Amino acid sequence: MRSAIEVENLSFKYMGSEFFTLRDVSLRVDEGEFAVIAGATGCGKSTLFKCIIGLIPQMYQGDYSGRVRVKGIDPSRVPISRVAQLAGLVFQNPDNQLFALTVENDVAFALENLGLEREEIERRISRAFKIMGIEDLRNKSPFELSGGQKQRVAIASVLALEPEILLLDEPTSSLDGATAKKLLDELREINRRDGITVLISEHRLDLVLREASRLIVMDEGKIIADDDPRSVVRRLLSEDYDAVELPKLSKIAWSLRLCGDGAIPLTQKEFVGLMLRCSR
Amino acid sequence: MSFSLLQSLRYRSLETPIHRLDPRVKLLASLSFLSTALLFGDFWGGLLSVSTAIILTQLVLLGVARSASYLLTTIRGATPLVALVFILSLWGAWDLTPQLVELIYRATGSSIRFLAFITSFNLFFLTTSPDEFGKLMLKLRIPYVYTFTFVAAVRLAPVIADEAQEIINAQRSRGVEFERGNPVKRVRALVGVFIPLLVNSLRRAYEMAEALEVKCFGASSRRTTLRDIKATRRDYKAALLVLSITGAVFAAKYLGLFTGLP
Amino acid sequence: MIEFEKVTYTYPSGVTALRDISLSIGGGEIVALMGENGAGKTTFLKLLNGLLKPTSGVVRVDGVDTRTTTVASLARLVGLVFQNPDSMFFCPTVLEEVSYALIQFGLSKEEGAKQAEKTLISLGLWHLRNLSPFTLSGGEKKRLAIAVVMAWSPKYVVIDEPTSGLDGRGKRTLKELLEELLRGGKCVIISSHDVEFVSEVASRVVLLRRGEVIADGPSEEILTNTELLTSASLLTPQIPALFKELRDQGFRGLNHRCIKMEDALRELSSLLGRPNLDLRSGSA
Numbered sequence: 001m002r003s004a005i006e007v008e009n010l011s012f013k014y015m016g017s018e019f020f021t022l023r024d025v026s027l028r029v030d031e032g033e034f035a036v037i038a039g040a041t042g043c044g045k046s047t048l049f050k051c052i053i054g055l056i057p058q059m060y061q062g063d064y065s066g067r068v069r070v071k072g073i074d075p076s077r078v079p080i081s082r083v084a085q086l087a088g089l090v091f092q093n094p095d096n097q098l099f100a101l102t103v104e105n106d107v108a109f110a111l112e113n114l115g116l117e118r119e120e121i122e123r124r125i126s127r128a129f130k131i132m133g134i135e136d137l138r139n140k141s142p143f144e145l146s147g148g149q150k151q152r153v154a155i156a157s158v159l160a161l162e163p164e165i166l167l168l169d170e171p172t173s174s175l176d177g178a179t180a181k182k183l184l185d186e187l188r189e190i191n192r193r194d195g196i197t198v199l200i201s202e203h204r205l206d207l208v209l210r211e212a213s214r215l216i217v218m219d220e221g222k223i224i225a226d227d228d229p230r231s232v233v234r235r236l237l238s239e240d241y242d243a244v245e246l247p248k249l250s251k252i253a254w255s256l257r258l259c260g261d262g263a264i265p266l267t268q269k270e271f272v273g274l275m276l277r278c279s280r
Numbered sequence: 281m282s283f284s285l286l287q288s289l290r291y292r293s294l295e296t297p298i299h300r301l302d303p304r305v306k307l308l309a310s311l312s313f314l315s316t317a318l319l320f321g322d323f324w325g326g327l328l329s330v331s332t333a334i335i336l337t338q339l340v341l342l343g344v345a346r347s348a349s350y351l352l353t354t355i356r357g358a359t360p361l362v363a364l365v366f367i368l369s370l371w372g373a374w375d376l377t378p379q380l381v382e383l384i385y386r387a388t389g390s391s392i393r394f395l396a397f398i399t400s401f402n403l404f405f406l407t408t409s410p411d412e413f414g415k416l417m418l419k420l421r422i423p424y425v426y427t428f429t430f431v432a433a434v435r436l437a438p439v440i441a442d443e444a445q446e447i448i449n450a451q452r453s454r455g456v457e458f459e460r461g462n463p464v465k466r467v468r469a470l471v472g473v474f475i476p477l478l479v480n481s482l483r484r485a486y487e488m489a490e491a492l493e494v495k496c497f498g499a500s501s502r503r504t505t506l507r508d509i510k511a512t513r514r515d516y517k518a519a520l521l522v523l524s525i526t527g528a529v530f531a532a533k534y535l536g537l538f539t540g541l542p
Numbered sequence: 543m544i545e546f547e548k549v550t551y552t553y554p555s556g557v558t559a560l561r562d563i564s565l566s567i568g569g570g571e572i573v574a575l576m577g578e579n580g581a582g583k584t585t586f587l588k589l590l591n592g593l594l595k596p597t598s599g600v601v602r603v604d605g606v607d608t609r610t611t612t613v614a615s616l617a618r619l620v621g622l623v624f625q626n627p628d629s630m631f632f633c634p635t636v637l638e639e640v641s642y643a644l645i646q647f648g649l650s651k652e653e654g655a656k657q658a659e660k661t662l663i664s665l666g667l668w669h670l671r672n673l674s675p676f677t678l679s680g681g682e683k684k685r686l687a688i689a690v691v692m693a694w695s696p697k698y699v700v701i702d703e704p705t706s707g708l709d710g711r712g713k714r715t716l717k718e719l720l721e722e723l724l725r726g727g728k729c730v731i732i733s734s735h736d737v738e739f740v741s742e743v744a745s746r747v748v749l750l751r752r753g754e755v756i757a758d759g760p761s762e763e764i765l766t767n768t769e770l771l772t773s774a775s776l777l778t779p780q781i782p783a784l785f786k787e788l789r790d791q792g793f794r795g796l797n798h799r800c801i802k803m804e805d806a807l808r809e810l811s812s813l814l815g816r817p818n819l820d821l822r823s824g825s826a
Contacts, residue, residue, distance in 0.1 A: 039709075040709040040710070040711060040712075041679060041680040041681060041707065041708070041709050041712070042679050042680065050490070053494055055490055055493060055494070058493075059489065059490065059493060079499065080493045080494060080496075081493075081496035081499035084493075084494045084495070084496055085496075088494070089494045091487060091490065091491060093487060095439055096484055096487040096488050096491060097487070097488070097491035097495075098435070099428070099431065099432050099435055099488075099491075099492075100411075100431060100435070101409070101410055101411040101414070101431055101434065101435060102411055104506070104507070105411070105506065105507070108506040109495055110494075110495040110496045111504075111506075112503055112504050112505055112506060113495060113496040113497050113498065113499050113500060113503060114496050114499050114500050115499075115500030115501075115502045115503055115504050116504060117504065118504065118506060121504070121506050122506070125506070141293075142435065143438065146579065146580065147579050157495070158494070158495075161496070173706070173707070174579075174706075175579070176578045176579050176735040176775055176776065177735055177736075177737060177775075177776050177777035178578070178772070178775040178776060178777055179578070179579075179775070181777060203709065203710075206738075206780055242710050242711055242714065243709055243710050243711050244709065244710050245709070245710040245713070245738070247780065248738070248780040248781055248784070248803065248806075249780060249784050251803070252784075252803075252806060252807060252810065255807055256807065256810055256811055256814065268783070268784055268787040271784060271787075271788075272787060272788060272791045275788065275791075275793065275810075275814075276791070278814055279793075279813070279814055279815075443629070446624065446626070446629050447629045447630070449588065449593050449624070450624045450629045450630040451630070452593060452613045452614070452617070453591055453593065453613065453617050453621075453622040453624070453691075454617060454630070454642070454643035454646065454690060454691065455614045455617050455618070455643050455646035455647050455694075456614075456643075456646060457612070457614050471632060472632045474632075475631075475632035476628060476629050476630065476631060476632055479628060479631075479676060480628055480629070483628075
């Protein structure tokens with residue numbers, strides 16, 4: 001498996017801050033993965049994303065040590081616009097990343113900035129609209145969109161750059177449950193169908209975990225767990241770790257000692273299977 | 281007063297022949313209104329004037345654009361200013377012209393001319409979307425940074441207005457009264473709105489700067505645009521019409537055709 | 543008692559956010575207002591303390607028609623905490639932030655500081671008193687916003703989206719805080735689309751869809767009704783969803799109205815025939 005993102009011994013302290021926001025973080029995400037980062041607020045998730053994309057140390061100065069590679073490229077040394085074409089970052093608040101007065105212009109914005117030819121822009125934005133299923137929003141103004149639609153446009157505008165990696169920082173935090181679930185399912189679909197590597201920070205673990213290939217947990221700037229989701233959930237349960245909200249059925253299975261040394265269930269189906277075995 | 285003047289410049293998204301016109305044509309028309317109103321005045325006063333014709337033309341065009349009521353709002357908003365012009369021109373010419381009728385006649389002429397002058401850009405602003413305006417700025421070779429700033433400001437203005445309202449609501453909910461109390465208390469109340477607004481704006485500025493970076497802002501010195509304003513035959517015809525009418529009016533003025541009229 | 547009598551609210555833009563709402567909310571309950579974004583939750587909350595006055599119908603707070611009084615005087619009874627704490631803070635320190643409103647309500651500086659101290663201690667924020675509110679973490683800001691309102695001890699505590707921006711730990715602290723308020727005799731009203739949090743704390747759910755109340759009842763009843771929740775664009779909470787799946791797979795005798803973690807553990811352990819199982823710490 002080729003690596004998409006490599007982070008080695010990364011530490012970072014914002015200028016003027018007393019604490020290191022990232023402390024000796026090492027992480028490797030392979031091509032095609034759907035990796036989830038979880039952690040309490042202020043654990044350093046957003047800062048890590050900014051390091052991967054090069055905003056740190058290029059836009060924010062501070063104590064920076066360690067090594068980051070995105071598809072073999074050092075994001076601290078090349079223009080961010082180059083990193084952005086390899087790894088697209090979607091921020092939490094869609095209102096602060098949509099600038100244009102029509103959806104179409106918003107999705108074309110980055111491509112125009114790169115100076116691409118009109119036919120190429122047209123081709124790429126059509127593809128991005130199709131991937132996100134928002135062709136019907138094309139001529140709308142951003143004021144006419146709902147929260148979920150705005151977030152979809154924000155993702156499309158990043159996908160238009162045709163990155164191989166998609167980074168999403170809490171994309172569902174302002175969405176209601178049904179909308180969030182739909183968006184997360186779609187992201188999983190994009191990952192599978194279009195082969196885009198996804199690294200997403202998300203707190204609704206019950207919705208995102210069962211499809212994830214990896215779960216990374218951060219706490220106070222450190223990675224405290226990084227493995228397949230079932231192993232991580234088991235470990236967090238055994239340590240009674242409460243900063244992230246684990247799926248309730250995993251908690252129940254653990255409390256009732258349903259799984260013994262076996263795998264912790266993440267889906268209802270798995271849970272029912274365990275119940276059937278235990279009640280026999 | 282000034283508020284309703286500004287209100288009237290609000291663009292409404294509609295599908296009319298006027299809205300579909302190339303913004304450059306509308307800019308041309310508005311410029312023509314402006315220059316005609318500037319040039320005609322002293323020679324030919326009263327209600328029946330070129331300025332009246334300009335206002336009526338705009339009213340008809342905006343009628344086609346289903347926005348005539350907005351022009352009327354502007355006119356209503358401008359009434360105190362127009363009245364001021366009327367009084368000033370009466371007062372200014374008091375010693376020069378002994379006849380009261382002529383005095384009123386001239387003052388009316390100046391007032392209407394002033395009204396035509398300040399409403400001349402209504403056609404342009406009421407029927408040109410901010411998006412088209414941005415494209416027009418690019419066409420006029422204004423650097424992209426300014427165009428972007430303009431578009432982003434239009435995009436964010438309602439967001440920030442909502443935020444300000446939310447802050448005011450939050451402060452009112454903790455007992456702050458903006459309309460009551462002594463001046464010190466009122467200033468303090470405003471500080472409670474200003475500081476959160478400032479803090480939020482700073483955060484927003486940072487977040488936007490980050491988003492601009494990852495969207496390759498300024499990456500190429502040769503920025504391209506997906507959509508451009510393109511003039512159609514219809515636009516050329518309209519432009520020709522505007523130019524020929526303006527030309528005719530100007531020619532008539534310099535040939536002295538208007539001096540004989542009342 | 544807060545009473546809504548045929549309340550309709552239409553924004554000046556012509557959008558009707560709430561339509562013909564009639565209900566009453568009394569003391570000693572935690573009521574959750576639920577619905578998708580744009581269903582009218584925030585509008586409802588703003589009607590409670592008079593920030594908005596009904597377009598038609600009447601809102602009464604302890605018998606007082608909100609149209610006949612000011613927000614400032616209603617705010618003493620109804621403390622409204624906004625979703626984004628940053629839209630509120632402007633004082634140099636946490637302590638001043640809390641005492642500010644008290645002084646607005648006519649307390650002297652000393653009394654205000656004393657009352658603020660009491661509030662901060664009870665909410666576990668006393669150690670932060672000299673910090674600037676802007677330097678606090680998300681969870682601390684949220685708690686401070688609640689402290690600001692709690693300081694003048696309103697009878698009704700209203701919180702818009704209390705869990706937004708909170709992590710697991712923050713939610714647990716918040717849950718304890720709300721229960722504490724309830725014990726102190728307050729009536730707590732929250733708006734939320736966080737079905738998991740609501741199922742752990744609320745005793746009553748009012749479900750809104752496009753400005754109308756489509757259900758109003760005990761949370762055990764509403765949060766277990768998948769059809770109803772789906773029609774309001776909400777997900778079914780994890781426990782009722784799991785219980786339904788178990789019933790479909792042939793497990794009998796499971797309570798249809800189970801939504802809380804503790805109850806679920808009890809139900810399932812007795813179903814498995816080990817009611818006296820020493821449960822591993824599985825707090826909600």
